[in-house]
Amino acid sequence: MFLAHNFISAVATLLHFVLNGYMWVVIARAVLSWVNPDPYNPIVRAISGMTDPVFRFLRRRLPLFAGTIDFTPMVVILVIYFLDLFIVKSLYDLALRMP
Secondary structure (H helix, E strand, O other): OHHHHHHHHHHHHHHHHHHHHHHHHHHHHHHHHHOOOOOOOHHHHHHHHHHHHHHHHHHHHOOOEEOOEEOHHHHHHHHHHHHHHHHHHHHHHHHHHOO
C-alpha cells in the first residue's frame, strides 16, 4: 500500500507545482497587459498561447469587464487557488489516510 500512498502524494505535489506555475503565467500575462509588449516576441507569444484559451473560455461565459478593466485573470487565479486548496489537499489527505 505504500506504493499507492507515494503515487497519490506525488500526483498531488505535481498538480500543486503545475497550478502554481500556471498562476505565475497568468500574473505575467496581466502585467504584460499593462505595457504594450511586442506581439512577435517569443516569450510574449508563449505566455499568450498558454493563457488565451482559458481567458477566451471565461470571457464567452462571464462578462468580466468593468469599463476597461478585465477581471478575467483574477477569476482564473481564484479558480487556481480553489483547485489547489480543494483537489491537492484532498489528494494529500487521501494519501495520509491510506494504510
